[in-house]
Amino acid sequence: MLWTAATALLSHWRRRPLQLATLVLGLSLATALWSGVQAINAEARASYARASSVLDQKELTQLVPRRGDSIPQGTYTKLRRAGWNVSPVIEGDHRIGNTRVRLIGIDPLTMPAKAGGFKTGDTSNLTAFMSQPGVLIVSQGTALKLKGHTQMQLQISPDMPDGAAFTDIGIAESVLKRRGELSRLLVAVEQRPDLPSLGTIAPEIARKEPGDRPDVAQLTDSFHLNLTAFGFLAFVVGLFIVYATVGLAFEQRRATFRTLRSLGLPLSSLTLLLVTELLVLAFVAGVVGVVIGYVVASLLLPDVAATLQGLYGASVPSSLSIRPSWWATGLAMAIAGTIVSSAESLWRVRSMPLLTAAQPRAWLRATTVGIRVQLAVGLLLLIMSGALATFGHGLMVGFAVLGCLLLGAALMLPGVLSACLAVLQKRSSRALVTWFWADTRQQLPGLSLALMALLLALAANVGVGTMVSSFRLTFIGWLDQRLAAELYVMARDESEASRLRAWLPARSTSVLPIWSVAGEVLGDRLEIFGAAADDPTYRDNWPLLSGTVDVWDRIAAGRGVLVNEQFWRRKALGIGTGLVLPGGWEVPIVGVYSDYGNPKGQVIVGIDALAAHYPHVSKLRYGVRVPPADAAGLKERLTSEFGLPAENVIDQTTLKRQSRAVFDRTFVVTGALNAFTLGVAGFAMFSSLLTLSGIRLPQLAPVWAMGIRRRDLALLEVLRTLALWLATFIAAVPVGLALAWVLLSIVNVEAFGWRLPMRIFPMDWLILAIVALAAAIVSIFVPLRRLATIAPSDLLRVFANER
């Protein structure tokens, strides 16, 4: 009996293959973007965990300094003598050639076995590892970059992430100039039972338990949250398609349901068959979606990897691994999404009286009441969004503001459109125009989900586009100010740097050292830069967000420190607040500067003060001011007289071009996701119009019979779609701008620590409008063709019997 009933139910799809394709494709697209984004996130997180496990030994308990950034060698000796099985680590950033690597110095003799990550091999290898010139254990990629730039032997390890190197602690101590200053101590699992407590031997250090999330994972949370939000948005838009298609398919089959039940099929069996049918469709669509998602993720991953590298210095491979958990999650999302979007239709079947006739048009009209409820809920959500934006704090609140804003606006759209159409209908006196508005209004319930999807996609495009363009404009302006020097020179070693310092002043307007040391300030590891603050370059160009009147004088005199915006916001600092820099040097904050693209804190002190407090500072890099016309000549002389390779003398234009390229690549992913979301919304529109075109004839046939040509009716259908599209676009602009404001003023501040001014780019909207218009025209093409070529006999059938 069940199989016979199933055959009858499935015959619906056989007769309507396009409807079936719409359903499967809608769900596939929704699943694809969601699972694609999840695949990227999973790959990145796995990579952070792998890198952290190797580089930070997060699986081991560690001992870290309570204040400052180093543990004295003596403390380590004391602990060893007291019986503590600990192993020292010295780490820091080190530049080899043009490559900055995170150098981790370890002691292979005391290193706990669980630390893993590197293998020195047999005794002869161990000897080579521990003696000059030393060994660098690096990844294949890093080895390629370092080749020819170091005398150290390069040993490739497949476990090593890019941009990091293990070496012997003695060599690291010498290279990083951290004599007797250990970064941390690894605590072996095997310890004597009667160890004296840490507090009695070394109160200046603290225990750090294993299992903390990698720092980079925490740092990149906001980025992955952004991706997830986009994926979820596309998923919701896709579910709109499923909801509309399943709803109509159920309504169209109501007569079949009624007949099957009249013939004795129990309601429970009918429900079981329908649920099974949905699950099978969801499974098929889920598999297709996960496969598309894999392709999408593979295409996007190289750009995501570049973004993560550029923004956070996080190393993520550009190739994707297939993870069973990700497959399972994608399929589960497809099935859960189908069940959620079909629940209402299933419930209607369960509660349907046996003799209720099929009413596809009534099904659409029934949602008119829902439009009013939607309007009220939408308004409530907008109010909630405003309240959260005003009174809330934190990244999650930022996303809640976004969620309420988008959902509220989407829910309100059909109600607002309906009200506008009612006014237009009332104001028109010509019969055809009145009918046009009235009929458009009647189509709203059927199109509302597609229009809501379109609104979400357009608003996301306007909002994210405004954010990116505002960011770009600000970033470029900021870059122009900050990269003021005509040439940037990097010496290969300190002696060459010394010669450069002597040679350059006679051939340039001024020489600006770019020296920095890494250190811990207020618990954050950051870079401390020195600035030649008495040089007009800084006074004229350096972009300050706020500062004291005599800010540069105080910096030059070593009586003040500048902090970057993100550190200032994160630590809630103020002008005048004292800051304790490594070594106990306390200095007040005299200004705040914008520092876009840098996720970490940064401070600037006077160059002389930096050199005085941190004498081991690397003095390799310089900005050189010359009249722009002389820059090329000086670059040539630097290359010829010092033999500096081209990559060690970079002119301002090249540097700006490189920075802009990094910036643009950062937002390639955002652009791609925007386009995908718009594509899904376009498909939602297509699917809704196609669905409606199937039940439009009874509405159009009487008008045709009264003397309106099919061609004119088709033209009116185009105008209707364009009118609704235009109205949705107009509604999307303010919603998008509100979205941009939330992104710039709340989400970015919480996620990255910088606040950007919002700029308006009407030309971008025009381009978006043209793209969306093209999508609208494509979406109506098939239904329109169907209408324009419909035979009079099909229209006459409307008058012959009830469809």
Next chain:
Amino acid sequence: MLLSLRNVSKSYTTAEGRLDILKGIDFDLDAGESVALTGESGSGKSTLLHLAGGLDHPDTGQILSAGRDIAALDDRGRAEYRRAAVGLVFQQFNLIPSLDVAANISFHAKLAGRHDREWERELVGRLGIEALLSRYPEQLSGGQQQRVAIGRTLAARPPLVLADEPTGNLDESTGDAVIGIMLSLTKSAGAALLMVTHSSRLAQMLDRKVHLSGGKIV
């Protein structure tokens, strides 16, 4: 002569092959005359009505209305003919669901450029639908919907009213009432009426009866 069909034939291609519906029909209708078109199912009554209304075109033959051949008109010409010269009343009422009763009634008259408020008011009064003007079709009973459909047709003052089993969906007493109103109003408007019906009782109420069988008038 208001309407003349000369040697009109019409066939359809079906899955089973070509199906001849009308075979060389000749038929005349005078202005103000009412004619009942009867015949068994599939005899071609509705097809003849559709051809006369410019909704479909014949394979061969002429359909002359006020001297011009409807069959020779292009899509634009036939649309103009339907707007200006014909009023249609269907079994399924076929009101416009998005418009209220008042807008439905004036719709065709406005399209035809013959909107007359006084005449419309009189029609509404005689059809007894004054209280329904602000309602939508879905809120009306079958009888009410058919009265609105008649009002819509007659409000446009067409010289020819074509009705395809207008009482087919109504019970007998409602159907009689509707036909009574339609005949009376058609006469008042000076329009000719060609009505398809299965009912010989209703056919008796009209001036003349034409019977179709096997695609021919017998």
